[in-house]
Amino acid sequence: METSHSLKIVIVGAGLGGLAAAVALSGSGHRVTVFEATKELVTASAGIQVPPPSTRILRSWGLEDALESKITKPKTFAFRSYDDGRLLGAIPLNPFCEQRYGAQWWCVHRMDYLKVLFEEAVRRGTSIKLDHRVIGVDLNMPAVTVQTKDSTRTCEADLIIGADGVRSYTRAALLGEADPGLRPSSICAYRALVPQSAMNAHEQRKSFMDPANANVDVWLGSGHLVLAYPVRSGLDAQYNLVLVHPEKDDHTEHDLPPRFPRPASIPEVSAHYVDFCADVKSILSQVVGEDESDYWIEQTALARKDGILEWKLSDLDELPTWSSFNGRVIVIGDASHAQRPYMSAGASTAVEDAVALAEFLKADNIAQYGLKKLIDAFVALRKPRTSKLQRLSAADSACWSLDHGLAQARRDALLVHLGDEDRQECALAMAQLKDEGIGEFNFGHADVMDWAWGYDVAKEAKEVIEMMAS
């Protein structure tokens, strides 16, 4: 419901973070317009894991039914040895997450997730303008300059939210020289899908698609790993793969400069995983390319080889601030806290940002505290959590990719504790890994799980607001 304290809000970017913010803020009675540079909703990859803090939110928005036929609910997150596929240790996911954290763990195709958010945002009154690229941000007015195929215009707002991803234009405008920019790592990832028909055609692959027995499986090799899970159901079901490997420094064999994302061929992908077990090789023999809707292919006019894209993982250092001096321009999601994917939390924290913002920007709060104070409180709540996740994720990336040898063997031996009923045993084993100098295994650490997945952002934001009142 609109009130005298309903804001005119512009969101830059219709990715998962921008659309989640549109849903949350339209739902709080604000007038929201989203400008998205691309011509259509884009996936830019295949599957995504949705951990409890964001499934809790999706449920609270009433979107569980719309997603029900699209999601899979993995039983465990299973770490396997790369060469013989043996189980090293498994983190329980479903029904464990519901029992312990009050919300499930889902896997979903990004396009399904985006579409559901898009439709809900529109249903709640958001205006979404595709093919509208933001090419200017005025921090003072504040206003954005938007370019379309035919025109360029300025659009003023009470609040501008940059949800424009890792290479955020809004962040650059907000921080100027203080923008740390992306720090490319030397780790790359191919992303690919296998259709269910190809998975089911072979006994060796079929079990990975069984909805009653779905898992997130990760085969850990030296510098290489394969992370996989099924998405969608029935005839539409697919097996989603993320294939992590060191960047190849010899680019001469490619007919393109090393610009990411870039297309890769099936032989190139397979060559990275020749010493992996038969299950992985059997699955890799069936990969197909990303969705036709992948906008990078269209935008960069890159030749489609076998349709697989290779991405480079990058880090973003903690920003000095997420908001402008007047609190009227802010950045959220990857624009403010991009992280490596090892904690499965990048998109999830973008959705948390959205809900926190909407809680802070309720009409009563605006009337009582004014926008600037609320934006400051929002940043103060969110920044420590996302900075910690950035750090935890970067640390995991090293420990998941240990070279063959004693440290890897010791890690593998300790991973057996991941599924311990006695969660203290699990926490102790992960602490031991760290103490012995092998590395951090944060994703499976019982205490980290409780901290990361037990989080209820709406509750946290409400508590801050109550404290502001007292």
Ligand SMILES: Cc1cc2nc3c(=O)[nH]c(=O)nc-3n(C[C@H](O)[C@H](O)[C@H](O)COP(=O)(O)OP(=O)(O)OC[C@H]3O[C@@H](n4cnc5c(N)ncnc54)[C@H](O)[C@@H]3O)c2cc1C
């Ligand atoms: C290999 C890999 C696996 C991952 N797995 C997971 C996972 O399992 N779970 C999880 O939670 N996270 C995961 N992540 C992280 C997740 O993908 C990101 O954190 C998330 O997509 C960020 O969403 P966003 O909306 O902030 O940014 P984006 O999704 O990048 O969206 C930004 C949008 O802004 C638009 N845009 C950019 N510039 C402009 C402009 N100037 N004007 C208008 N529009 C603009 C873009 O076109 C785009 O649509 C993974 C990441 C990687 C690389």
